[in-house]
Amino acid sequence: MSFPVGYLCLVLHCHLPYVRHPEHDNFLEENWLFEAITDTYVPLLRVMNGLVRDGADFRLTTTLSPPLISMLRDPLLISRYERHINKLIDLASKETHRTRDQPEFHRLATMYLERFVQTRQAFTQEYGRDLVGGFDRLQEMGKLEIITCGATHGFMPLLNVVPSAVRAQLRTAVAHYEETFGRPPHGIWLPECGYYPGLDECLRDVGLQFFFTEAHGLLYADPRPRYGLHTPVFCPTGVAAFARDLESSKQVWSAEEGYPGDSAYRDYYRDVGWDLDYDYIRPYIHVDGKRINTGIKYYRITGKTDHKQVYDRATAMERAASHAGNFMFNREKQAQWLAPMMDRPPITVAPYDAELFGHWWFEGPEWLDFLFRKLHYDQHTVKPITPAEYLERHDVNQVCTPCASSWGNKGYNDVWCNRANDWIYRHLHTAAQRMEELGRWFPNAEGPARRALTQAGRELLLAQSSDWAFIMKTGTMVEYAVKRTKDHIARFTGLYEGLKAGQIDEGWLKDLEEKDNIFPNLDYKNFS
Amino acid sequence: MSSHIPDHYGRTELVLLVVDPYLVSAYWDVTQESLWHAHGTLGAEMDGARAVIRMYDISLIHFDGTNAHHQFDIDIGLEARAWYFSLWKPEKSYCADLGFVARTGRFHALTRSNIIHTPRAGPSTRTDERWMRVQFMRRRKPDPKRPLEYLAGDDLFRGLSEAEARALRLRLARDMRDALGEFGGGLPTSLKGAR
Numbered sequence: 105m106s107f108p109v110g111y112l113c114l115v116l117h118c119h120l121p122y123v124r125h126p127e128h129d130n131f132l133e134e135n136w137l138f139e140a141i142t143d144t145y146v147p148l149l150r151v152m153n154g155l156v157r158d159g160a161d162f163r164l165t166t167t168l169s170p171p172l173i174s175m176l177r178d179p180l181l182i183s184r185y186e187r188h189i190n191k192l193i194d195l196a197s198k199e200t201h202r203t204r205d206q207p208e209f210h211r212l213a214t215m216y217l218e219r220f221v222q223t224r225q226a227f228t229q230e231y232g233r234d235l236v237g238g239f240d241r242l243q244e245m246g247k248l249e250i251i252t253c254g255a256t257h258g259f260m261p262l263l264n265v266v267p268s269a270v271r272a273q274l275r276t277a278v279a280h281y282e283e284t285f286g287r288p289p290h291g292i293w294l295p296e297c298g299y300y301p302g303l304d305e306c307l308r309d310v311g312l313q314f315f316f317t318e319a320h321g322l323l324y325a326d327p328r329p330r331y332g333l334h335t336p337v338f339c340p341t342g343v344a345a346f347a348r349d350l351e352s353s354k355q356v357w358s359a360e361e362g363y364p365g366d367s368a369y370r371d372y373y374r375d376v377g378w379d380l381d382y383d384y385i386r387p388y389i390h391v392d393g394k395r396i397n398t399g400i401k402y403y404r405i406t407g408k409t410d411h412k413q414v415y416d417r418a419t420a421m422e423r424a425a426s427h428a429g430n431f432m433f434n435r436e437k438q439a440q441w442l443a444p445m446m447d448r449p450p451i452t453v454a455p456y457d458a459e460l461f462g463h464w465w466f467e468g469p470e471w472l473d474f475l476f477r478k479l480h481y482d483q484h485t486v487k488p489i490t491p492a493e494y495l496e497r498h499d500v501n502q503v504c505t506p507c508a509s510s511w512g513n514k515g516y517n518d519v520w521c522n523r524a525n526d527w528i529y530r531h532l533h534t535a536a537q538r539m540e541e542l543g544r545w546f547p548n549a550e551g552p553a554r555r556a557l558t559q560a561g562r563e564l565l566l567a568q569s570s571d572w573a574f575i576m577k578t579g580t581m582v583e584y585a586v587k588r589t590k591d592h593i594a595r596f597t598g599l600y601e602g603l604k605a606g607q608i609d610e611g612w613l614k615d616l617e618e619k620d621n622i623f624p625n626l627d628y629k630n631f632s
Numbered sequence: 633m634s635s636h637i638p639d640h641y642g643r644t645e646l647v648l649l650v651v652d653p654y655l656v657s658a659y660w661d662v663t664q665e666s667l668w669h670a671h672g673t674l675g676a677e678m679d680g681a682r683a684v685i686r687m688y689d690i691s692l693i694h695f696d697g698t699n700a701h702h703q704f705d706i707d708i709g710l711e712a713r714a715w716y717f718s719l720w721k722p723e724k725s726y727c728a729d730l731g732f733v734a735r736t737g738r739f740h741a742l743t744r745s746n747i748i749h750t751p752r753a754g755p756s757t758r759t760d761e762r763w764m765r766v767q768f769m770r771r772r773k774p775d776p777k778r779p780l781e782y783l784a785g786d787d788l789f790r791g792l793s794e795a796e797a798r799a800l801r802l803r804l805a806r807d808m809r810d811a812l813g814e815f816g817g818g819l820p821t822s823l824k825g826a827r
Contacts, residue, residue, distance in 0.1 A: 242771075265647055265746050284699035288806075301749070313768060324751075327758035342766040381739060410773040495768040497716040503762040508650070508751035510679060529649060530659050534641045548795075594635030 107540055108449055108487035110334075110439025111494060112479070113346065115316065115455035117293050118145065118268035119257055121588075122622050126318045130391045133584055137175050138188040139399060141235065144462040145471035146223050147178075147348050148232070149238045152247065152406055155476055162247055162476040163488040166458065167293035168239060170252040170280045171569070174622045176235050189227065190397060192219045193595050194266035195214035195388045198398060200378070202384075208414045209480045216400050240285055251283045252289040252312075256570035257624070259520045261298045261508060262529060268631055269536035269568065270306050275630040276623060278310045283625060290492045291315060292452075294457075295570050296520065297348070297511035301622060304339035314344040316455055319508050320515055322347035324507035327459065334442050334450035336494070337504040345506045346491055350452040351438065357433060363427040364465035371463055374403040374412055414524070424467040428474035436485040448498055451489065483498075525576035530569075531593045535564050539631040548630070555617065556608045557628040560599040562620050564631070567592035595620070641695035646685070646730040646745040653722030653753035658685060658745070659714040660730050664740045670732055683710040684733050685717075690747070705733060723751040754797045775808055 120140060125131040148166075155162050175181050199213035231238040242248040255276035263269040274292075281289040291314040292307060299317050307315060314336065322333055322345060329337050330489065338346040356362055363369075377389055377398040390396050403412035404420070437453060443452040461468030479488055511517035521529070542557055549557050567589055575585035594618055602608045644666040649657040671678050684707055688700035706717050726748055731741035789797040 262649055265649070287771040290768075290771060300751075324753075324755055326756040327760055327762075328756045330761060338764050338766055342764065344766070492768065492770065495766075495769070499767055500765045501765055503764045507756075514652060516650070518651045518655070521649055521651050521657050526649075526657055526659070526822070529647070530641075530661070530714075531637060533647060548793075586711070590637050592635040593637045597638060 107484050108439075109485045110435070110449045110484050110487075111451040111489040113163075113164045113165060113453045113489055113491060113494065114177065115167075115293070115453065116148070116458035116461065117167045117169075117455060118458040119167060119253060119293075119295075120179055120459075121172035121173050121569045122175060122256065122566060122593050124175060124178060124619075124621070126619060127407065132390055132394075132396070133581070134181065134184060135188070135396070136183060137172075138185050139397075140463055141176075141185055141227065142189065142192070142220070142223050142259050142399060143466075144233050144459050144469070146226050147462045148458065148472075149242075150226065151469050151473040151476075152242050153238075154473065156242070156245060156247060158477075160480040161488075163249070163482065163490050164247065164476075165249040165251060165490050166239065166292075167251050167253045168236065169257055171257065173236050173280070173284055178621075182233050184401070186224070186228065186233075188626070189220060189224045191388060193217065193224065194626070195376075195398060196220050196400060199232050200369045201487045208416075212402050212415060212417070213400070218487055221581045224252065236284060242319055243285070249290065249492055250281075250285065251293055252277045253290040253293045254295040254568075254570075255280065256569045257502055257571060258567040259294040259296050259298050259301045259510075259517075259570035259573065260294060261302055261510065261517050263568060264300060264303070264533065265529075265533050266536035267306075268539070268540045269532075269564075270303070271309070272561070272631040273568065274306055274310045274312070275559075278312070278628060279625070279627070279630070292381050296574075297321070297455075297508055297509065298439065298517070298520075298570075299345075299510070300508040301505050304341045304343040304345070307343045307604055308341040309369065310465075312343065314346060314495065316346050316348065316453065318509045318515055319348050319350050319353075319509040319592070321345065321506040321509035322504070324509070325504040326507070327504055329502055331446055331450070331502070334452065335344075335448065335498070336348060336451070336491070336501055337506070338407065338501045339505060341381055342504060344491070344495055344501065345504075346414050346451070346453045346494075347506075348455055348511065349452045352431070352452055353456075355434065356454070356456055356460070363431075364460070364468070365405065366423055366427070367407050368416070368423040369405050370415050370420065370466040371405045371412055371503070372401065372466070373404045374401055375399045377401070420467050421470060424471040425474045428471050428478055431471075431475055431481065432478050432486070436483060439486050450485075451494055452486075453472065511603075513594050517576055520570055520573040522577060524579075524582075525573040528573060528576075528589050531589070532568055535593060535596045535600075536631075538596075538629075539564050541602065542603055543629060546628075552608050552610055552613065553603065554628070555601050556599050556613055558626050559613060559616050559620070560596050560603070561626050561631055562622055563592045563596040563599065563616070565626075566622065567596065583616075592620070639798070644730075644743045646728060646743050647727065648728060648745045648748045650750055651716070653751045654719050655716060655746065656719060656726070656750070657716050658728070660685075660743075661713060662710060662730070662742055670740050670742060674732060674734050674738065674740050677736055677738055678732065679735075681732040681734045681740075683708050684731060685715070686729045686733075686739065686741070687726050688728065689724055690727055691723075695727065695747075719750065719774050722750050725749045769810060772809070774805075798801060 123133045174529040184302050196217035203209035203213045243250050254273040258273045288311050292312050294315050297318045333347045336346045377396050404415040408411045572589045574587040644662050646660040649658050684705040686705050688703045728745040729741040730743050733739050
């Protein structure tokens with residue numbers, strides 16, 4: 105067999121909803137971003153730059169969703185992140201002092217202290233407070249492919265009742281990518297992997313050349329694809345669809361059988377924010393006194409018990425290395441098994457939520473590091489690849505229409521449309537229709553009217569984040585998700601009515617522009 | 633505290649949403665005017681009339697209002713404003729009317745829904761193959777060292793508004809960039825060998 109026998113396309117989906125509250129000095133949900141920077145984004149950049157430094161060739165595909173890019177480049181959130189990491193460093197250094205007589209805890213406290221100091225150093229010095237620039241440099245080196253996402257992660261299969269809503273999500277995302285990276289994106293991570301036949305036409309119209317579907321998107325495609333999940337297909341529009349591989353996904357995702365559940369790995373849920381004496385931890389939890397996770401965790405998963413054992417970093421690292429080896433071995437076997445049945449090397453697409461790596465699965469970034477090093481040095485069967493490279497090498501593919509699908513529970517739309525969240529669609533659809541209507545009324549607005557139209561567009565996009573419906577379904581932080589949906593719908597409605605009546609409250613508009621400041625260069629004509 | 637949002641938007645509508653191959657969600661709103669209209673049309677027949685969603689199976693046809701493969705009624709409570717209903721067959725196209733069925737069987741529609749397509753729930757039975765070549769277009773950042781510069785003549789922009797001219801300029805620049813990108817390094821193929 106010739107090299108490579110097969111390809112491995114690892115995809116990390118980096119996305120967080122747009123959470124930014126200048127009206128509060130401290131806002132709990134902003135921690136989602138801060139934790140992801142410390143736990144996931146900085147470690148991922150460290151892993152990739154380490155691979156480049158050591159000459160270990162690799163390929164990785166990551167989404168950077170427009171809300172995430174916007175938050176990572178927002179001066180207010182950047183300064184708040186620095187405040188956050190400084191506080192963590194403060195807590196970690198107190199912890200090294202508190203644990204001085206408990207060597208196994210002291211070792212870990214020191215590890216956290218070093219880690220946080222390094223993270224701060226990387227964030228402020230190495231990347232100059234611009235992590236997006238750090239990702240871009242890796243893309244320019246050809247190691248990383250950054251793809252886009254829906255403008256605010258709107259779930260297309262349920263927004264498409266008003267087709268202009270889908271177009272606006274895509275046009276805004278592509279324009280934002282171009283502003284950020286100086287060139288149009290090659291491909292997209294469809295929010296929640298949500299696809300429906302016909303969506304590829306909208307993708308083609310904005311110049312996107314590939315997307316990803318859940319496995320059954322391709323397994324149930326019409327006609328039935330000859331090579332199943334292991335080559336992309338072209339939709340009739342010529343846009344390529346790559347499908348998620350079930351086997352490799354399960355090895356990493358699955359709570360029971362997956363690597364992250366290994367007993368040697370760090371336990372996410374045992375955090376000093378909950379464990380330590382209230383008066384001691386008080387300055388490091390939420391300002392209103394609610395205990396929260398701080399990020400310092402001393403225990404390992406151990407097993408299904410409340411008697412957790414102390415985390416041992418060396419053992420966990422050994423386990424991560426062996427899991428990386430196991431993953432690679434399985435990919436090699438998979439490629440060797442598939443290749444003889446195919447006229448081209450099979451591709452295995454393994455997409456994951458990026459925040460799994462480092463945040464939930466503490467050792468995830470190291471696992472990735474081990475995996476790429478092993479793939480580079482230890483074997484000649486499987487080659488990491490990006491979708492763009494694959495399509496350059498293999499430009500003839502079968503023509504099929506993928507099946508409507510998502511990567512949510514049960515594989516279709518029910519996570520985003522059920523009794524917990526279905527009330528939102530009446531409002532989202534009406535607002536989208538009204539936005540389209542505004543575009544017709546004001547074909548060439550200028551001045552305050554233009555600003556109001558643009559802000560109405562921002563409010564609509566922010567209301568459409570699939571994150572809100574997801575949170576309402578899962579049942580934690582529901583209040584916040586409901587509030588966000590209602591706030592944006594109410595703001596949109598106020599702007600719509602103001603524009604219609606020819607009365608724009610400029611003071612209020614300015615306030616909204618400062619609060620919901622995503623997409624400064626948004627074109628309200630995207631909503632036509 | 634959450635903001636106040638409208639409860640109604642002052643119009644009569646019915647919207648269907650696909651949940652999965654066997655489940656559809658619907659929401660609707662009916663204005664007082666629509667109800668009066670129904671009363672006016674059905675008159676005495678309105679007494680004892682049932683509110684229904686009348687589903688039309690319009691898979692693979694151009695629906696003209698009369699040619700549905702078949703139709704069926706789902707009884708609803710008008711005040712519920714949202715409902716879920718199970719279907720027995722995936723991979724179908726539907727639209728629906730929201731209306732009243734009088735005891736005489738006469739139907740008065742208040743509004744018609746959007747069209748939905750329920751997904752396939754298993755592999756397709758079609759195995760005929762078609763293959764296609766699509767050339768991948770690699771996008772590159774504009775290269776400041778690029779030796780060629782594109783200058784458009786003024787004629788192109790005559791009669792265009794400033795915004796249109798800006799859009800055209802951007803598009804031309806992008807087209808040029810893509811064309812150059814295809815040849816790699818921003819140089820036409822003929823110049824590559826000579827370098």
